[in-house]
Amino acid sequence: MQQKKWLGTLLLAFSFLITTQAQSSEIVINKVAGEKEQLVVDILSLVLSKSDTAATVRQRSEGLPQSRLVEEIKLGNVDLMWAGVDPTLESELLPVRIPILKGLLGHRIFTIKAENQARFDDITTLDELKQLKAGQGTVWGDTQILKNAGIPVITTLKYSNLFLMLEGERFDYFPRAIHEPWSEIEERPELNLAVEKKLMLVYPFAMYFFVAKDNQALHDKLYQGFEMAIADGSFDELFFSNQLIKDALSKTNIKNRTVIKIANPAMHPDTPIDRKEFWLDATRL
Numbered sequence: 001m002q003q004k005k006w007l008g009t010l011l012l013a014f015s016f017l018i019t020t021q022a023q024s025s026e027i028v029i030n031k032v033a034g035e036k037e038q039l040v041v042d043i044l045s046l047v048l049s050k051s052d053t054a055a056t057v058r059q060r061s062e063g064l065p066q067s068r069l070v071e072e073i074k075l076g077n078v079d080l081m082w083a084g085v086d087p088t089l090e091s092e093l094l095p096v097r098i099p100i101l102k103g104l105l106g107h108r109i110f111t112i113k114a115e116n117q118a119r120f121d122d123i124t125t126l127d128e129l130k131q132l133k134a135g136q137g138t139v140w141g142d143t144q145i146l147k148n149a150g151i152p153v154i155t156t157l158k159y160s161n162l163f164l165m166l167e168g169e170r171f172d173y174f175p176r177a178i179h180e181p182w183s184e185i186e187e188r189p190e191l192n193l194a195v196e197k198k199l200m201l202v203y204p205f206a207m208y209f210f211v212a213k214d215n216q217a218l219h220d221k222l223y224q225g226f227e228m229a230i231a232d233g234s235f236d237e238l239f240f241s242n243q244l245i246k247d248a249l250s251k252t253n254i255k256n257r258t259v260i261k262i263a264n265p266a267m268h269p270d271t272p273i274d275r276k277e278f279w280l281d282a283t284r285l
Contacts, residue, residue: 025054027079027218031063034187035244036180040082043100044209044222046238051225065157066139073212080211080218084141087266094213097272098226099206101177102239102280105142106205106264109252110173111166111181114194119172121198126150126260129199132172135162141266145203146175149262167191175201178282179248200257202282204264206271230277254282 027048032041041057048055064072070092072078083089084105099105112120123129130150136143138155146153154171156162163184166174173196176184185193211218229235239245272278 025052025056027055027057028077029057029059030069030078030081031060033063035183039179039242039244040100040207042238042242043235044080044082046229046234047222047225049225050228050234051221055221073210076212079215080209080222082207082209084205084207085266085268085271086139086141086144087268089141089210090268092213093210094215094219095208095210096219096222096226097206097208097268097270098223098230099278100209101179101207102278103204103206104179104245104280104282105177105207106203107178107254107280107282108142108175108201108203109178109181109257110196110199110201111163111176111185111193112173112196113167113169114192116172117194117197120196123199124258124260126262129201129260135166135171135174137162142175142203142205144266145205145262145264148265149203151262163188163191163193167193178252178254179244182247182251183244195251197253198258200252200254200259201262202259203262204267204271204273249282252282 027044029041029044032038041059045057048057060078064078066081066083069078069081070089073081073093081093082100085095089095110120119132126149130152133152133154134146136146136153136155137159138157143153143155154165156165162174165171174181178200181195185191185195209222211222226235229238267273
């Protein structure tokens, strides 16, 4: 009898341990919208598969804006988020300093009103680009980069508003990473939008995973998984075989675009610029 009681207690403790481990390996993220965010989730899953085979990813049932998401991570209700870097975000959360999309976010082409291509045809310099207004999200990391370069910027808190504002000519162009505008335009056939054909704005910029300041364990798990995936080639294989990336590199016609480069004075000194395997130089593709 005593032996059965002891065995039952042991099994209960073992069950509790397994349950606790399973819970601790569940990574809660924001609700994912669209294929460009799905690519980030695929990268997250790959990274976790290298450093924690028991880890699972669970999406929230409802999406949160970035400002609210930061607070939910601080409270422990969400485990991580991804975003373009900016000093405020880097002070509030702990960044995993490996660019999720190889710095692709710093290669920008423009969504414009289809009939306005002629406004851009003769632009070859930053000073000429400054004569037009860009549209951006208020809290996006690259908004301040454009402002620091002297580019006039009109902002809004809601991402979806930017397409309506562009169509309504509140600003002249919406800078997007080269993998972003194609699907965004296709999803809004009621708006008369197109990808601008001649220009590409380039600046150093990364999107990182961010975790809570006190979640060093998850930070290290992500960093180590990233290093392993880069070293064994599985990260590049996933990235360059993704249809969204393949289509973007093909459609963008980078070699025939005029490149306008601007600085990123807000870049953190710990940005791993010297790790060339972390970054994509789309101008050399």
